[in-house]
Amino acid sequence: MSTALERLAKSFDPADIERSWYPRWESARYFSPSMDPATPSFCIQLPPPNVTGTLHMGHAFNQTIMDGLTRYHRMKGENTLWLPGTDHAGIATQIVVERQLEAQGVSRHDLGRTAFIDKVWAWKEQSGNTITAQMRRMGASVDWQREYFTMDEKMSSVVTEVFVRLYEEGLLYRGKRLVNWDPLLGTAVSDLEVASEEEDGQLWHIDYPLADGSGRLTVATTRPETMLGDVAVMVHPEDERYAHLIGKAVQLPLCDRQIPVIADDYVDKAFGTGVVKVTPAHDFNDYQVGQRHGLPQISVLTLEARINDNAPAAYRGLDRFEARKRIVADLEAAGLLAQVKPHKLMVPRCERTGQIVEPMLTDQWFVAMSKQDAAGKSITQKALEVVQNGEVQFVPGDWVNTYYAWLNNIQDWCVSRQLWWGHQIPAWYDDTGRVYVARNEAEAQAQAGGKALSRDNDVLDTWFSAALVPFSTLGWPDGTPELKAFLPSSVLVTGYDIIFFWVARMIMMTRHFTGKVPFQHVYIHGLVRDGEGKKMSKSEGNVLDPVDLIDGIALDPLLEKRTSGLRRPEKAPQVAAKTRKEFPDGIPAYGVDALRFTFASLASLGRSINFDQKRCEGYRNFCNKLWNATRFVLMNVEGQDCGLAADAALDHGFAERWIIGRLQEAEQAVTLALDTFRFDLAAQAIYEFVWNEYCDWYIELAKVSLQQGDAARQRATRRTLIRVLEVILRLTHPIMPFITEELWQVVAPLAGRRDTESLMLAAWPQADLSKVDANANADVAVLQALAFAARNLRGEMGLPPAQKVPLFIEGDAALARFGAYLVPLAKLSEVHVVAQLPEDDAPVAVAGGIRLMLKVEVDKAAESARLTKEIAKVEDGLAKMQAKLDKPGYADKAPPHLVAKDRALVAELTDKLATLQAQLRKLS
Template sequence: MELAKSFEPADIERRWYPEWESRNYFAAGLDTTKPADQSFCILLPPPNVTGTLHMGHGFNQTLMDALTRYHRMRGFNTLWQPGTDHAGIATQIVVERQLEAQGISRHDLGREKFLEKVWEWKEYSGGTITRQMRRLGTSPDWKRERFTMDAGLSKTVTETFVRLYKEGLIYRGKRLVNWDPELHTAVSDLEVVQEEEDGFMWHIRYPLADGSATLTVATTRPETMLGDTAVMVHPDDGRYQHLIGKRVKLPLTDREIPVIADAYVDMAFGTGVVKVTPAHDFNDYAVGQRHKLPLLGILTLDAKINEHAPEKYRGLDRFEARKAVVADLEALGILEKVEKHRLKVPRGDRTGVIIEPMLTDQWFVAMTKPAQGPNSDGKSITAKALEVVRSGEIRFYPENWVNTYNQWLNNIQDWCISRQLWWGHQIPAWYGINGEIFVAHDAEEARALADAAGYAGPLSRDEDVLDTWYSSALWPFSTLDWTPEYPAKSNPALDLYLPSSVLVTGFDIIFFWVARMVMMTQHITGKIPFKHVYVHGLIRDGEGQKMSKSKGNVLDPIDLIDGIDIEALVKKRTTGLMNPKQAAQIEKKTRKEFPQGIPAFGTDALRFTFASLASPGRDIKFDLARCEGYRNFCNKLWNATRFVLMNVEGQDLGIQPEGSMACGGKGPLAFSFADRWIVSRLQKLEAELAQHFAEYRFDLLAQALYHFIWDEFCDWYLEIAKAEMAGPDEGAARGARRTLVRTLEALLRLAHPLIPFITEELWQSVAPLAGRKTHDSIMLAPYPVADPKKVDEAAEAKMERLKAYVSACRNLRGEMNISPSLRPPLIVVGDEGEVKEFAPILETLVKLSGISFAAEIPADALAPVAVVGATRLMLVVEVDRAAEQERLAKEIEKLEKQVAQAKGKLDNESFVARAPAAVVAQEKERLEAALAALDKLKPQLAKLG
């Protein structure tokens, strides 16, 4: 198979992915004869079914695919379980907006017809993200793809709901939730974005009921005072202790409310007096529960003032009511002052409207209450989730994320699982006309339960649906086709892959998804969902800013793979922006940053970039320059392979077919120290990569591969092998050719999990020459495993000495500005024996015309001398004394200016104290480098007189 002259990723990717998928290479392994520790499973965090691939997906899925390919090559039973989430809110919004454009609402259609429209939209757009995943080279078992609204998964949702309800772990109650007034539904914390905005703090005087004084409270939401049910102070605050238990008149109303004491109050903030509105603030709600305060909701579900407020405010929008309340307070003379205040405002991530804490009837999962019934172990699902991490049954990587997990679970609130939507899993609960509740698998069972309870009236099903995170919490076992009869009734996938091996996820959903999967899987199946949790940071732009359309800094992984011209990129970034000024700013920024658009980097370069960025930490700055660097790396690997093929094809490699290590009877094999060195270094690389995979250090894995392939294999061994193959010793040439192909073939297998396309293409040409047993694909070939017997420390030490000689000679060429076309001779004073052995390689790598040995460097020699150990080296060149003096003087002058500049900065205490540590360190490095160069150049100038 002849390789093209240049690496063209698009052609390769277009050919290989359909080939892999059509041959069913991604299929789950179901070999039950393999040991239990040879099963590897990873769950795809289900993306929105109607979503598109973003940088976070690309990053996350690259790491998951690398792990999957690695274990598949190791011969494990391997399953990467794919699937998508129905994304209740996001999908319903899309379809509703489409209907609105036609002048229709979902209520005009009715629930059944509306859901038909949603399913139509899902069929139309549902495959976009999985098609894009294929472009990324991911290798999940697509035949096992699941959707949270599939019949099987929906059945599991119903079964678990009914089971938890019977056990007393699911209940219906009135509690405070995040409420989106535009969507008219409760939303999760993850769907609420806390944004810093400019606002105001209103200071209001509340008069004591006995008229003796006033208490000043401060609030950022004065309209909520209409729902106040107390005023509180800290119990230790001497200013107010005498007022605890008294009452105040609530301004603008005819109510009196008590003064209570609670340690929640910050005595140092504001006046130390806080208004309490339990029905419209989460912290106040907790206070209200402790003090048994009334819960007075004063907002309707569309955020207008309701009947519990004074009549003059009823029907006003919350922000209109704010203006009216402030005006009335001012008219009464009890608005003490108004201050500008920077505050965090909760907004719905889908609608952008301000979220209201709202008291509504919802369904909840009890997080701290033990299950009821004969199978109860007396522990809550939260306690058990904490225990499996504390015991080490589930491990976090990096380990510090355990603290985040524990902190959330130790302060957990009951989980609101109902949403006021139509798209999703409808809650399996039926109501009687007097509020009776019957939770059942279907209407027929609900009727039977009602009859058994003596209720003969009509039943109506709850119209709400379950929170998307509920079905996602069941993902580890629902996707493996769990049934209620488990474990008595099982299937091979469930037996082999629960628990899965590792969950790869961002830190932002440790609470919402990770912890809940642990709780639900453990409670329902008795097993943990996964053994390891690898937590990675979040992809941000090169300046550390969150990628968002409003900032105009979003990058699309597919654009990085295929490339995009500047006009298309500008259009993409500004389409849909309502603010023309903002659009103009984003266009200007984009044209400045990408004047030519974004070049096509190909999938492999993008994947390698993602892996290289996977360092422990919260934020990952995506640098486009890295993509360019790793595209060059792919080119380097391509060209190195072409070089190897051109030098070994048709030659005797000393290799028989089917992996025989015999020479083939065509002549002797002689392996040089350089051959033994590269093989030794390869063993260490194989061991290092295995460790990095085990510890989920993809950044170190990418770094090790890059260094070995670029530096050790391409820059050193290829050049040495070139000299050996051109030499007179046929045994050494044969040994070099054999080592070349064997090392390259192993490197391709080592790199395959990160860069699958280029390695597959190259391997098809290299593997037959390397004598490896034929496989249809590199992804089915075994992953290389280190052989300690092939580690050769002596050869490595010898190679380091050769590198020192080569580097010294190259430095001499650089110092003398010797043209690459000139081949000067080298004079050596010192270790004659070793240098003679190195001579052919030195002459090739340093471009020498020859090497001679002398007792001393000539006294009148003007050229610089390099020292390697006890050996001195000098290139024999004719030196123009005057020109060299002038050149050295200029270079010394330039370096002395650099020294003065660096010292000036470092001697400046203000600079050292205020500059970033990295900048200070860089200045120190510059100073040290300049001083070292001066130490070499000044003696040379002195020698020239």
């Protein structure tokens, strides 16, 4: 039978471990909750990723936090559920399938609605689960047995039920309102799907003649084509230049209409000419102005963004941008184009298609956000109250201001989309246009008295079904055990970019329909950016793929990835050069654990996370460190007496008492960090304890005890090595699940733990601060100070590592207990504790008030020559750097970080020079 050491590979290979463990966890159903009503429940709802999506850095970061919390609470023995699902992603999915059809020369209209929906379902079954496979790669311990899809039959029935109830309560209506419209998709789109970017444009100054012939007003606009729908021109009521014109009329250029001059505070007197055109049917701000002044709404664009019949005949049928050219030319010909200026403007584009979005007046379905229900409160008021009274808490707390600001200025929510893929709106119309909202067609027919009905073609906004996830996924409206146990869930982990679109709406809907809040905490994390703090984007060529960081990728495929999706292909050489500089050999394979630990270490309470690939390298080294430490421990404890018997006598030295106490403090620190969502502090506490204290110090001290101690001391040392390591694996598991599980399987039996078949189910460590030994801490602090001082002396004297020399320590006999440890720590031949250091030329150091000396025969002439040469070299470097800083204008003109770097180097060289000169003086 092989030993534990033989079963553990000689080196850490993350790929083999990851392939092995996840299927075993999933098949054993370790991810499922216990459903034990006697234990506290912990639940996280996975923000459902789009079914079209693939894992990106934001997902990987977000899921590292969620999985860490889930594993932590599972180990605490709680009834733990991380509930997974995917969103049907109406627009994104329809685009994917339509593009596939286009490649075959077919459109969705050729197929018809039913056949097209069948095509979408077929695509979903074949290609729509990429991201869930990638979640498994990341180690996500979600309960796959409960996985949902937002178009599942059960989910769809809840969507219908909610829609009907809102309508019956008078909180949902159909009306003509201004919405974001994508002319290519032919649908309204949400604000989240619109990205406004600064682009080069023009500002046209157009003269509007006064109707009485007394002059003209000059209006500045970036969209001349919309002037065909102008219904007024507007000035500020306190603008003295135009006060006398308020109430008069102007002739609308190119149109046979007169429009009034009105006054409104919305106008910025300092912008342009201080005169603004008002087009309520094609501008959101103008729409509000129109509502205030009772102005008509004249739409001049079709849904395909062509000029419609409300405009003069000369422009009808023209595309909006072709119409712009024609209108500008006609204005110039009529002498009404005052001037044209270059202008930077924010252009709203649909993120799905890249099309410029048009504000469009259309018939849509809306949820009334401010209308009071039977209890006298609006949906919005309820959502405000639960945060104000602390039922829902934001972490960090300052995000609550963003939440309040949006809710206090909220508009009615447009929930309809002109798509085929999605939850079709449960509304039917008779031939007079009367609407019947019902749970099914039979119910609608009953309402209509048997009239012939046609169903509404629109579907619901994806965010509508997403807002119901906290309760729709748990069996509502039935009173299921899951609904009782997991609503509210414990925490929602999400980015700040969807506080408006998802977080607030989940709170609204859950409170309204269940009387509960959807979650107790909202942990808002930052967005992952590149190393320079820039947003990761395929169009910018700076994306990192988490799977590439896990598996590694060669330079050529990486270059292909980064340059193929550029919005501006001419930037490809620049992107390629930057990529070669950043990743000259491609990206090595770091494995999941190193990537997860990197994310955890970056998870501070900030607004953005600048991802540095070099940290992955450091945490891959951390994995190696833990792996090698485990092999050392196995080598020294397996088959030996580790003092695990209840009656075993233990002789803990100061080193054992110190590391056991420090372990208690690490357990406390990690637990507090996870309870307060400070993954960065948890990672820091784990790293410092494992690398700095357990591996770099205690293992080195343990070697001395194992080699030189008596049987009792060796037994205590072996016990401490294996028991502390076993707890380290439990502490680290939520962040690095794979390596810890692999090591646990060989460590746990030797540590006397046979209470679980998987580390996932092991008990979370409980700190016992009574085990913190102040005397042992003080002893180790003295030992460390002596070791550091001795090492520094070796460095100052230029001693090679192989040269062992004696150390003299001035002090009482009690210091002798450190001698055996200092010999290997400082590469000494022996240690002598003396009442007074010998009078000698050897360098002396002071550590915590204790003087010590390395006794070594020095060739004074050779050492003097070496020091003189080194001093000359440092003086030369110092002179050059000082001359650079003293150069006129350098400190003022150079980038501040470079100046600071140069000054730090001067300080470093100055200190080094002083040390070398002191050594030379001692020799003379």
